[in-house]
Amino acid sequence: MKIYLATRNAHKIAEITAALPDQVQFLSLDDIPCTDELPETGDTIPANSLQKAQYIWDNYRVACLSDDSGLEIEALGGKPGVHSAHYAGTRDFDKNMAAVLQEIPEGASRRAIFKTVMTLIIAGEVHQFEGTVAGEILPAKRGTQGFGYDPIFLPDGHEKTFAEMTTTEKNAISHRNRALQKLIAFLRTNTI
Numbered sequence: 523m524k525i526y527l528a529t530r531n532a533h534k535i536a537e538i539t540a541a542l543p544d545q546v547q548f549l550s551l552d553d554i555p556c557t558d559e560l561p562e563t564g565d566t567i568p569a570n571s572l573q574k575a576q577y578i579w580d581n582y583r584v585a586c587l588s589d590d591s592g593l594e595i596e597a598l599g600g601k602p603g604v605h606s607a608h609y610a611g612t613r614d615f616d617k618n619m620a621a622v623l624q625e626i627p628e629g630a631s632r633r634a635i636f637k638t639v640m641t642l643i644i645a646g647e648v649h650q651f652e653g654t655v656a657g658e659i660l661p662a663k664r665g666t667q668g669f670g671y672d673p674i675f676l677p678d679g680h681e682k683t684f685a686e687m688t689t690t691e692k693n694a695i696s697h698r699n700r701a702l703q704k705l706i707a708f709l710r711t712n713t714i
């Protein structure tokens with residue numbers, strides 16, 4: 523079957539395509555063709571994820587998959603959440619990390635989770651798959667790998683931050699991969 527990926531991020535397309543069963547053919551928005559800017563105005567990660575896939579279904583009536591991710595920090599009431607990508611007003615990773623580090627009150631909990639929600643719409647039916655990884659926000663950056671908030675996130679049960687891990691080490695426990703594994707299990711049993 524054919525599923526259109528509701529993202530223009532080449533890295534995500536490659537990661538999802540590589541992980542999925544051969545029987546599923548993944549196509550890009552350009553294949554529809556769709557050049558629209560996808561709406562992302564939801565208040566939560568699941569809402570944002572749904573909004574993108576729903577837009578494709580409503581306008582093009584094709585099976586589609588979207589994803590949305592972010593960091594939820596307990597002491598900040600779940601922020602930066604849906605605003606993770608440009609929390610400090612720009613897409614600058616260092617500025618975003620500096621903003622959250624400065625906002626966490628001294629002595630407050632440093633618990634946080636990374637969350638990914640993938641939304642699959644097939645024949646108008648919505649299926650969501652959530653992956654999370656819990657950990658602590660460190661007071662200072664450690665490591666240079668990865669992207670986003672990786673240098674300040676220490677996953678539970680590990681001594682390396684996400685930015686000190688190799689891609690393989692991070693993928694073994696990442697929120698994105700956990701959501702992806704749930705999606706794969708669903709596709710194997712439901713569409714093939």
Ligand code: IMP
Pocket residue numbers: 589590591592593606607608636668669670671672684696
């Ligand atoms: P997206 O929805 O996957 O584009 O993620 C939105 C934002 O959340 C990114 O721009 C990052 O700031 C943050 N984020 C999501 N996943 C990760 C991750 O694995 N590591 C670090 N930051 C992440």
